[in-house]
Amino acid sequence: MNVSFRTALPTELGVALQEARRDTLALFDTFAASGLDVAAKVPVPVSEQFNPPLWELGHIAWFAEWYVLREAHSSDPIAAQRTSMLTKGDDWFDPNTVSHRARWKVELPRTGALKTYCYEVLDRVLDKLGRTGKDDASLYPFRLVLAYEDMRAEIMTQALQTLGIALPPQLAEQMTPGWAQGDIRFPGGTIQLGSPHNAGFVFDNEKWAHACHVPAFIMDSTLVTNAQYGEFVADGGYQKPHFWTDGGRTWLMARDRFAPRDWIRDGRRWLCQRYGREIVLPPNEPVRHLSLYEAQAYCVWADRRLPTEPEWEYAALSGHPALRWGDLWEWTCSPFEPYPGFSADAYKEYSAPHFNSHQVLRGASFATRRRMRSLKFRNFALPERDDLFAGFRTCAL
Template sequence: MAKSRVAPGQHDLTQHYRDVRALSEALCAPLSDADATVQSMPDASPAKWHLAHTSWFFETFVLRDHAPAYRPFDPHYAFLFNSYYEAEGPRQARPLRGVLTRPPLEDILAYRAHVDEALLAALPTLPAPAQSLALLGLHHEQQHQELMLTDMQHLFSLNPLEPVLFETPRSKPAALPGSIHWIEGRQGLVEIGDDGKGDFAFDCEGPRHKALLHPHALAHRLVTNSEWIAFIEDDGYRDPAHWLSDGWTWVQAERVEAPLYWRHDAQGWTRFGLDGRKPVNPAAPVCHISFYEADAYARWAGARLPTEEEWESGALNVAPTSGNQLDGAECPRPQATDGRASLTQMFGDVWEWTGSGYRPYPGFRPNEGAAGEYNGKFMAGQFVLKGGSCATPRGHVRPSYRNFFYPHQRWQFTGLRLAKDL
């Protein structure tokens, strides 16, 4: 659940609600009912389900408990659109979300309108705890906006027609960034985690605590596609010396030879995105790689992945609203850096794998009730990613933000920054 320090202003929360809800629908506007229904793999969800689930969240945790006059749009939706909240009862199995050809998309949009009308009417009288739950719901929906985009991309990549969802202007060739500069990080005891000064943080971001940093340095920029191609050409995917044992097993079993969505032909390397298939931009950050791949590349490069603590400490003086992030219903894609020698690309472009497992901070306690299932029960077997991506709504992330995925997953906008010991 969220940690709320200050009840958000009524006007600010109302406008924020309108903006977030409108963006979700704008991102899905190019989709047909069929596009919005299909599920491409168990890790992904149909766009229609994302639109409904985020509405179910507001209906269940805000309206049901804090707006006595509210009546559900359809009682069946409690089963269809619960995600993983055991306290809320049984639900549609995750791998079977794509069989929900009914309700149609138009009914889901009507459901959203029903929830919006009730929520906006209730906001002026909601007590502070309920307003905090509404704010949590908005941050939750922003997470699903990014998931919708990555799930759409995966779905469309499986179509031999490789459809274009968002048109993008032809980009000018970018100069390759220069060599990596190493930026020495803080040493000794530092404080990381939610500092309690903002209006919102997820519970997994705290408590704030001390961490010991040994001498280290971070690369000033992300690893680029051209550098990744050098790894491929040096048989990086074929040399077990670079790989963790589980990673090597995964590479062989899945026959992985390049980042997800890449293809090589007579014209060279191309990648598939929401703007269709395009040539790989050598200067842009490498994207759609797993933790296993990121770790192998770092070993090949004579470096390592940063720890979560090193990354967060390095990002403290970087504006979290900077960088290439999602600003509207547009096509997200990683962009080349301008080559500055200071830490750059810390926010936006790609989520950065760290070498840190997703585990609770000292003193962490999940909140009681169903909303307390939001983060804590997933703290096993996953790795932390930091910094947001080109598909993360601007204003959603901060240095303490902790994303997390399993080490084999790579359909998200995931990349890497190198680190090294000093």
């Protein structure tokens, strides 16, 4: 579905929900086919950022049941109007009561039983959707669960890369062809930062559009490439503390890095790990899997800086023909903060717990479903995250 999920109507939502569930099951089957114990029981949780695949599968269906079928008005444990289809559904899959560590130990139903649950939830969601009005309020829970499943699919795709497991063929990477690099001068001005009231579905951290003045600035037309970042590495960038912030130096010492994760030295050339395969590092592709600290250190070395969130949105909304975005999420120098007048939506834990501790990323990655992409979307992550499909572009000082 190429229509944005934010404005999709019942027929379009029905198609998209079925597509999303097919992708979820394909990703799960890929984990299972790799020999991974999908119920958990891997030696350690390889990353605190993803869950055991079997728990993830059940949780995604549980989330749809919670907000659509059980008509929960919030994420509070007592908010659901009906009981779960599973006897212990809330005990197994409610993220507010099942800690991340507990998800690796909980005894779950067998794979076949949870797949049946996934199909049954989807069938009932589609049936209810067919009896729902076309107004934004009525469609809100359906749009929410579609967005959530699409976001979880991207996280599962990131986990495949982290664990070195090949992508399913239908989810192969689609990167944009090469693009002319250079600086773009923007005159600055006032933009409406955030989403307007008539935008259909809006995440709570995008509310609401408000005037924001952006001074004149100069921004890269493209993301920093592997070749460009390789010059920083070759110049000893990881060994020179003065390029790094205090947080960056602490992060670097804990990991003993001399290059980005997944880069592998092979004589005089670099290889990289992509879904369990070693390939020659593509010099003209955007550098990926970088923490905020690494992006900041490169900027100090290059006498550049990261864009602010308003600068990024200003540039993206400009429609400049030389501007390229969408291959990777892009770090900004802006901390993740609420817009004026923020109030949490039904999924209360989506934004509020992460304000001020996380950093804003903008754009999208090749793994972001097309219906999810929006120039208003605010992604966010801890500065140390380097497993994301994320890179960066720079601005002139």
